Amino acid sequence: MRCTAILRIVVILLTLLTTWFFAEKFFSGKKDIKRNVLEQKKVKINCGNEKPCPDDYFAFKIISGAANVVGPSICFENIIIMSSVRNNIGRGLNIALINASTGILIKTDSFDMYSGDVKPLLDFIKPVKDGTLVFVASFDDPGTKLNDEARAVFTEFGSSYAKKINFRDSWLFVGGKGINSKSPFEQHIKNNKETNKYDGWPEVLEMEGCIPRKTK
Structure with missing residues (x-):
């Protein structure tokens, strides 16, 4: 028992x-x-990007134009702010300005760098204030009318290639006024008849990433 x-x-x-x-x-x-x-x-995936961005970062995707046929597009926080569908892109340089603190779109415009005047471009980029994100996507030809003054302004925004952009190059750039450093968000392919993917134009560029929200 x-x-x-x-x-x-x-x-x-x-x-x-x-x-x-x-x-x-x-x-x-x-x-x-x-x-x-x-x-x-705490993370979010926007613009169809492969990797998510933390809450205190902005997500973006930017695509250059394909030759002189298909226009570029700029997506920011899951909103297409420039594209052929929105009918607000054009041959040359397509630029969007966004507030780096709030993520609010300031304005967009396109500038013909083949046959157009560079003054409208300078009037657009020179007054840009500190704390402004600058998105640039090329279409067809970004470099023919791009003079030293305009190249210098883009260089101040953090570009490493602005002084090298030439006829029919492909160029993507995301920088800002007052960042005081070279931007990590830039791609450039030179127009080269021996390596061009299209007849007379290099291949399309595509870039995505996360930009920290400006807090000061």
Whole structure:
């Protein structure tokens, strides 16, 4: 009888320990799931980008024009702000200005750098204020009328290639006024008849990323 009672006690203790073990694992797993959900809420995927951006960053995607046929597009925070569909792009340089603190679009415009005058471009970019993001997408020809003054302004915005842009090059650039450094968001392909993907034009450029929100 005494052995039976001891055995029952051992069985009960083992049952309680097993129940506690699995309960601990279960609730621990729920905590991990909840933690993962909370962490996922801190990031967002916009503009169809491959990687998400944290809450205090802006998501963007920018695509250059394809030869002189398909126009460029600029997406910011899941909103297409410039594209052929919106009918607000043109041959040359397509530029969007956005407030780096609020993410609010300031204005957009396109500038013909083949046969047009460079003055409208200078009137657009020279008054840009500190804390403004500058998005640039080329279409057809970004460089023929791009003079030294305009190139210098883009260089101040953080461009590494503005002084090298020439006839029918492909160029994407995201910089800003007052960033005091070279932008990590820039791509450039030279027009080269031996390497051009299209007849007379280099291939399309595509760039996406996350830009930190300006807090000061």
